[in-house]
Amino acid sequence: RLTIYGAMPKGFGLANQQSEDDNAYYYTINADLSVWPWLCAPSVSTFTPATTDATNGGTHMWDQGGNLYALMGRYALVRASDRSWTVSNDFGAGNVALDVATFYSPALAQVRAWVAIGDAAADYFWHFDGTTWVQHASLQALAFCVVGREFYRVYDTNMLSKCDTNADPTVAGSWRDVGRVGDKSQAVIRMFANAVGVLVMVKADSIYSLTPDGQDKQYFPFLKFSPDSNAGKGWGGYLNDAYIPLNNGLWKLDPNFGIAIAGPERQSSSSTASVRGKITSFCGHDSFHAYGGIYNGTDSYLMKMMPDGVWHGSISAVFSSKRITCLHKSTVGAASNHSRLYGLASDGS
Numbered sequence: 001r002l003t004i005y006g007a008m009p010k011g012f013g014l015a016n017q018q019s020e021d022d023n024a025y026y027y028t029i030n031a032d033l034s035v036w037p038w039l040c041a042p043s044v045s046t047f048t049p050a051t052t053d054a055t056n057g058g059t060h061m062w063d064q065g066g067n068l069y070a071l072m073g074r075y076a077l078v079r080a081s082d083r084s085w086t087v088s089n090d091f092g093a094g095n096v097a098l099d100v101a102t103f104y105s106p107a108l109a110q111v112r113a114w115v116a117i118g119d120a121a122a123d124y125f126w127h128f129d130g131t132t133w134v135q136h137a138s139l140q141a142l143a144f145c146v147v148g149r150e151f152y153r154v155y156d157t158n159m160l161s162k163c164d165t166n167a168d169p170t171v172a173g174s175w176r177d178v179g180r181v182g183d184k185s186q187a188v189i190r191m192f193a194n195a196v197g198v199l200v201m202v203k204a205d206s207i208y209s210l211t212p213d214g215q216d217k218q219y220f221p222f223l224k225f226s227p228d229s230n231a232g233k234g235w236g237g238y239l240n241d242a243y244i245p246l247n248n249g250l251w252k253l254d255p256n257f258g259i260a261i262a263g264p265e266r267q268s269s270s271s272t273a274s275v276r277g278k279i280t281s282f283c284g285h286d287s288f289h290a291y292g293g294i295y296n297g298t299d300s301y302l303m304k305m306m307p308d309g310v311w312h313g314s315i316s317a318v319f320s321s322k323r324i325t326c327l328h329k330s331t332v333g334a335a336s337n338h339s340r341l342y343g344l345a346s347d348g349s
Helices: none
Strands: 058-064 067-072 075-081 084-090 099-105 110-116 124-128 133-140 143-147 150-155 159-163 175-180 188-193 199-203 207-210 216-219 236-238 241-246 249-253 259-261 278-285 289-295 300-305 324-330 340-345
Touching: 058 099, 058 110, 058 324, 058 340, 067 340, 084 124, 099 143, 099 150, 110 143, 133 150, 150 188, 199 241, 241 278, 249 278, 278 340, 289 324
Parallel strands: 143 188, 236 278, 278 324
Antiparallel strands: 058 067, 067 075, 075 084, 099 110, 110 124, 124 133, 143 150, 150 159, 159 175, 188 199, 199 207, 207 216, 236 241, 241 249, 249 259, 278 289, 289 300, 324 340
16 A cells, blocks of 8 residues: 655665564665655765875875865875866875875974874885875884874884974974883774863774873673784764774764664665775764665765764765775865765775
8 A cells, every 4th residue: 555655764774574664774875764755865975086095095184274175195195176087196105005194283384284104114104294205214103193292103013102292293203102002912993082082092903091100901702803914094073983994893982982883784684785894084064863884895985974873875876896994074176054074985086
């Protein structure tokens, strides 16, 4: 008989209808059922720069001086227009940019971008003032993080180092080692400051922070995460929580270091749908909702998460044969009083 379907507040993932009005659905392609009336999906444009790194793909985006930049394997790219991204810096053949942070140093009286490319011999980090790229003469980095007025880096697998307050980060003597984060069996992959200004460090098998006296502290030792070389990559913040890809799931880390599984895997009841898999990137968008790129092992889709944690989607068509590796919100290129969601993929697009 005729059935009128209305709002779907319980989101996607219901493979078989359970009642006449169960407020959920299996999945969508290129449609947004998170609101009522339902909507066509947002406009998504894809573009591959003329010079890119199709082997390593993109990992980070950042805003600096009114411009939008992206780390794309061996390159740093800058947006010239919607149809043109150009090379801002080439880190050299065989090199891959791992992380970036923007930090205002009073000693330099300017904001600079700091890019880590590894901790092997001669993998010295780079810094960029908006005009000129300079490689440091002696210091390496695997990751950077700004916590309030403090600036941190990791090198030698798991050695945490801090730049003295108000000191010049380009001077080697401004840095002092804080100590090692866990053991050296796994490297620190990502660092970030949570909503209350605590340093969070993600290794392949665990999450760490610092105690008030500067000691490393491992959280959730009994979860026994299997080592994941992509742990923490593509993490994002939404409201007061951090959303961290770990192993086969997305975990929500609250400011008190409470943890809960938070990805679409909580809702999906079938593995036969194309819209399934692991969230590989996450980005909050004001207080309204957040976005995540989901990867099924072959293709990716764009998902939407509502404030109650319910996922919807896919709100995009398929991104064939690629992972969405970074999502970033920026006003660059957007209309006045609006913002855009930008993304990078594993194929250099």
